[in-house]
Amino acid sequence: xxxxxxxxxxxxxxxxxxxxxxxxxxxxxxxxxxxxxxxxxxxxxxxxxxxxxxxxxxxxxxxxxxxxxxxxxxxxxxxxxxxxxxxxxxxxxxxxxxxxxxxxxxxxxxxxxxxxxxxxxxxxxxxxxxxxxxxxxxxxxxxxxxxxxxxxxxxxxxxxxxxxxxxxxxxxxxxxxxxxxxxxxxxxxxxxxxxxxxxxxxxxxxxxxxxxxxxxxxxxxxxxxxxxxxxxxxxxxxxxxxxxxxxxxxxxxxxxxxxxxxxxxxxxxxxxxxxxxxxxxxxxxxxxxxxxxxxxxxxxxxxxxxxx
Amino acid sequence: xxxxxxxxxxxxxxxxxxxxxxxxxxxxxxxxxxxxxxxxxxxxxxxxxxxxxxxxxxxxxxxxxxxxxxxxxxxxxxxxxxxxxxxxxxxxxxxxxxxxxxxxxxxxxxxxxxxxxxxxxxxxxxxxxxxxxxxxxxxxxxxxxxxxxxxxxxxxxxxxxxxxxxxxxxxxxxxxxxxxxxxxxxxxxxxxxxxxxxxxxxxxxxxxxxxxxxxxxxxxxxxxxxxxxxxxxxxxxxxxxxxxxxxxxxxxxxxxxxxxxxxxxxxxxxxxxxxxxxxxxxxxxxxxxxxxxxxxxxxxxxxxxxxxxxxxxxxxxxxxxxxxxxxxxxxxxxxxxxxxxxxxxxxxxxxxxxxxxx
Numbered sequence: 001x002x003x004x005x006x007x008x009x010x011x012x013x014x015x016x017x018x019x020x021x022x023x024x025x026x027x028x029x030x031x032x033x034x035x036x037x038x039x040x041x042x043x044x045x046x047x048x049x050x051x052x053x054x055x056x057x058x059x060x061x062x063x064x065x066x067x068x069x070x071x072x073x074x075x076x077x078x079x080x081x082x083x084x085x086x087x088x089x090x091x092x093x094x095x096x097x098x099x100x101x102x103x104x105x106x107x108x109x110x111x112x113x114x115x116x117x118x119x120x121x122x123x124x125x126x127x128x129x130x131x132x133x134x135x136x137x138x139x140x141x142x143x144x145x146x147x148x149x150x151x152x153x154x155x156x157x158x159x160x161x162x163x164x165x166x167x168x169x170x171x172x173x174x175x176x177x178x179x180x181x182x183x184x185x186x187x188x189x190x191x192x193x194x195x196x197x198x199x200x201x202x203x204x205x206x207x208x209x210x211x212x213x214x215x216x217x218x219x220x221x222x223x224x225x226x227x228x229x230x231x232x233x234x235x236x237x238x239x240x241x242x243x244x245x246x247x248x249x250x251x252x253x254x255x256x257x258x259x260x261x262x263x264x265x266x267x268x269x270x271x272x273x274x275x276x277x278x279x280x281x282x283x284x285x286x287x288x289x290x291x292x293x294x295x296x297x298x299x300x301x302x303x304x305x306x307x308x
Numbered sequence: 309x310x311x312x313x314x315x316x317x318x319x320x321x322x323x324x325x326x327x328x329x330x331x332x333x334x335x336x337x338x339x340x341x342x343x344x345x346x347x348x349x350x351x352x353x354x355x356x357x358x359x360x361x362x363x364x365x366x367x368x369x370x371x372x373x374x375x376x377x378x379x380x381x382x383x384x385x386x387x388x389x390x391x392x393x394x395x396x397x398x399x400x401x402x403x404x405x406x407x408x409x410x411x412x413x414x415x416x417x418x419x420x421x422x423x424x425x426x427x428x429x430x431x432x433x434x435x436x437x438x439x440x441x442x443x444x445x446x447x448x449x450x451x452x453x454x455x456x457x458x459x460x461x462x463x464x465x466x467x468x469x470x471x472x473x474x475x476x477x478x479x480x481x482x483x484x485x486x487x488x489x490x491x492x493x494x495x496x497x498x499x500x501x502x503x504x505x506x507x508x509x510x511x512x513x514x515x516x517x518x519x520x521x522x523x524x525x526x527x528x529x530x531x532x533x534x535x536x537x538x539x540x541x542x543x544x545x546x547x548x549x550x551x552x553x554x555x556x557x558x559x560x561x562x563x564x565x566x567x568x569x570x571x572x573x574x575x576x577x578x579x580x581x582x583x584x585x586x587x588x589x590x591x592x593x594x595x596x597x598x599x600x601x602x603x604x605x606x607x608x609x610x611x612x613x614x615x616x617x618x619x620x621x622x623x624x625x626x627x628x629x630x631x632x633x634x635x636x637x638x639x640x641x642x643x644x645x646x647x648x649x650x651x652x653x654x655x656x657x658x659x660x661x662x663x664x665x666x
Contacts, residue, residue: 016665053493056665075310078495085493089486094325105318106311106494147490 006031006066006187007052007155013060014047014211021047022211025061029189031154034181036202037191038296044211045191046086049159052189053083065155079107082153084161088137088144096128096135096143100150107151118146123172137164145173149180156180156188162197174201195296207296230288231268232258236281244278260288309503311496316504318494323478323508332470336516339466340524344457348531385429385440392422412635413609420544427542427549452535454528455554458521464565467520469594471513471569472576476589478505479580489666498662506577506654513569521562543628545639557628564625571646572597572622574653581657581664597622608634618649 005028014022022044029035037045050056052063054074063070065077091099100115119128122142132140141164148156156177162170178201180186192198198205199219206216215222234257235241241259245252253260263271265287272285323329383391395418402410428434479502482488491501529535537555544550552560576593583589601619608614615634621642 050665055489055492057663075495075497078493081493083493085489087486089489091322091325091487092485093327094322098325099322102318102321103494105321106314106496108314144490151495 004031005029007189008064009052009061010064011061012048012051012058012063014044014051014056015059020211022051025208025211025213027206027213027216029155029187031187032181032185033203034177034188034190034201036198036205037189037208038193038195038198038205039191039208040193043208045193045208046159047211048208049083049085049157049189049191053081053085053157054078055085079151080154081157082148082151082155083157083159084141084144084148085157085159087163088140090132090135090140090143092133093131095131096124096146099132099143100128100146103147103150110151114150114152118149121149121176122146138166138169141165142169145176154186156186158188158190160192161190162192162194170197177201230260231263231271232260232284232286232288233275233282234258234284235275236283241275241280244275244280309497309500311494312500312503315491315494315496315501316507318491319478319504319508320511323474323512326477328474328477329512332474332512333515333519336467336470336519337523340457340520341527344524344527344531352531382439382441384436385425385434385438386436388440389422389425389429389436392418392425396422411609413637416547416638419547420549423544423547423549424542427544427551431540431551433540433542452537452539452554453532454525455535455537455558457528458524458558464517465598467513467516468569468572468597470516471509471573472593472597473590474512475505475509475573475576476580476586476593478508479577480584480589481586483580483584483666484586492666499658502577502581502658502661506573509573509577510566510570513573514566517562517566521558545627561625561628564628565623568622568624568646571618571650571653574650574657575618578653578657578660581661605634612636616645618645621646621649 007027007029009025009027009029012022012025013020025044025048037048039045047056051058054070058070065073065080068077070077090096094102097115097119100118104110104115119125122145124139124142124146127135127139128143128146132143135143141161145158145161148158158177161177162173165173174197177188177190181188181203190198190201202219204216204218205222207214207222232255233241238254238257238259242252242254245259245261251262261271268285268287272282275282396415399410399415399418403412403415425440429436434440482491492498496504535554537558538553540551541554541557542549542551543557572593575596576589579592580586580589583592596619601622604614604617604619608617608620612635614620615637620634620637624639624642624646627639627642
């Protein structure tokens with residue numbers, strides 16, 4: 001991970017009508033990474049994103065874009081930001097192409113070919129000349145993404161970007177965002193409550209709940225830190241194996257013919273030897289990477305929350 | 309206001325694509341055309357027939373149930389002059405006696421009317437024995453009708469309603485539909501965005517007034533003849549008369565009516581930012597203009613303090629046409645207060661727009 005963060009968020013706080021929505025949030029976002037902000041509805045993801053794109057005022061704290069403070073240089077900074085916030089709200093009376101062409105007013109240095117480039121990037125060629133009132137949600141999402149990509153942003157902020165997309169669209173979106181980060185060094189911030197999707201897309205994630213950033217790190221690190229290491233065991237007598245673990249106070253979970261057990265990597269060898277000595281016939285024993293969703297559920301369960 | 313030019317251009321390109329834009333422009337053109345058509349029918353077709361029937365009826369012996377028309381005979385210029393002088397003397401007496409019945413507006417109007425009449429007599433535009441009424445009553449019956457109607461700006465309330473609707477839709481409507489978010493994240497300051505929307509509306513209003521003016525002039529010329537735009541019009545300000553060619557007077561009134569819209573539209577902008585509802589903004593703005601303003605104007609005749617409210621100074625063109633409506637006001641006083649209110653409304657709207665989350 002490079003040392004120089006592109007976006008530095010320091011002690012960010014948002015208070016609305018005496019209610020603190022975001023508590024002391026600090027975070028660094030780096031060039032070339034896809035960062036996922038994960039949390040249930042109402043956790044503060046959209047509020048954080050709104051502060052990052054200027055839709056919502058910061059109550060306390062600072063945001064920096066490459067050492068430029070948002071407070072003093074925001075119009076200049078916005079030239080480098082592309083964003084979709086909440087729903088893809090589009091003017092219903094202008095065709096997608098015209099909207100893209102008109103939006104070029106804000107970026108006089110863009111080459112004329114840029115509009116066609118972004119249309120082809122989001123695969124909207126077939127519908128871009130129609131007005132958005134005839135678009136499906138997925139098509140609106142694609143056009144909103146094209147608008148966000150228009151200025152060749154260095155910081156791309158997408159709030160629930162896969163809403164309304166079909167599985168093929170989600171896959172294309174994932175590949176596109178990975179490509180932007182890896183090939184064009186774009187910093188991508190994505191928020192979602194669909195954790196499986198974030199696990200597949202993000203380099204790092206931040207878990208946010210009730211306005212607090214609970215954990216930040218790589219998906220695998222976070223999962224392991226919260227859920228520990230797991231192992232799936234397939235044996236001749238799974239019911240007996242469950243009783244065996246239960247009698248010894250070992251955490252386990254029956255999953256069809258498998259028994260899932262928490263186990264430190266250093267102890268795997270001892271555990272398997274112990275089971276064979278106890279007369280179990282083992283057919284398979286495989287490590288199981290922790291699932292982000294389970295980890296997150298566990299974490300917010302500890303905090304007394306629920307995901308909606 | 310960083311990025312003002314960019315956001316103004318974007319707003320203009322975008323808003324010209326709205327159906328409302330074209331529909332309102334067509335209506336602004338058509339209304340005066342229809343109005344002139346109706347006037348033409350009434351004055352050139354219906355009225356001669358009516359007069360013909362009346363004349364043939366007069367030859368018949370008057371009997372029970374016969375309608376008798378009392379034809380109004382306008383006073384001569386000399387008689388009108390005497391009447392105005394007596395009105396002025398009466399008002400001056402009330403003023404000297406510090407009577408509560410004294411009306412400064414009445415005095416100023418009478419002085420202006422007298423100045424116009426004296427000017428016309430002095431320059432031979434009328435003779436003392438000619439029938440004479442104060443300006444506005446006999447405009448329909450001369451060759452310059454097209455120019456005079458265009459100068460009168462007959463559809464101004466309607467055009468104002470169109471401009472209010474346009475402004476409410478592009479500000480409050482965009483709050484409601486969420487499209488304002490995509491605008492605010494573009495590289496332009498919020499102040500620039502709001503200023504661009506306000507100036508877009510003024511440009512749209514200018515086009516509406518132009519369409520109305522052209523519609524008025526073209527249909528008027530077609531129906532009533534080309535007339536002479538160089539023929540003199542006499543106005544008075546502060547009791548002093550001055551002459552303007554009819555065509556130029558029309559342009560001056562056009563400008564005054566346009567400038568008079570700055571303040572009420574600034575108030576609409578504030579309401580749009582405050583209410584974030586297009587329907588609410590339109591309803592409140594038009595209610596204030598159509599009900600609130602006339603009400604305050606009437607009350608201001610009795611409550612002197614109300615002359616400082618914005619409603620009294622909404623239309624500067626009244627000082628050149630129908631006269632002064634409230635005591636202790638004049639065109640300069642109104643212009644200064646209108647400017648002050650415009651600045652206050654714009655500043656408040658801008659402050660609120662920057663302060664609130666979207």
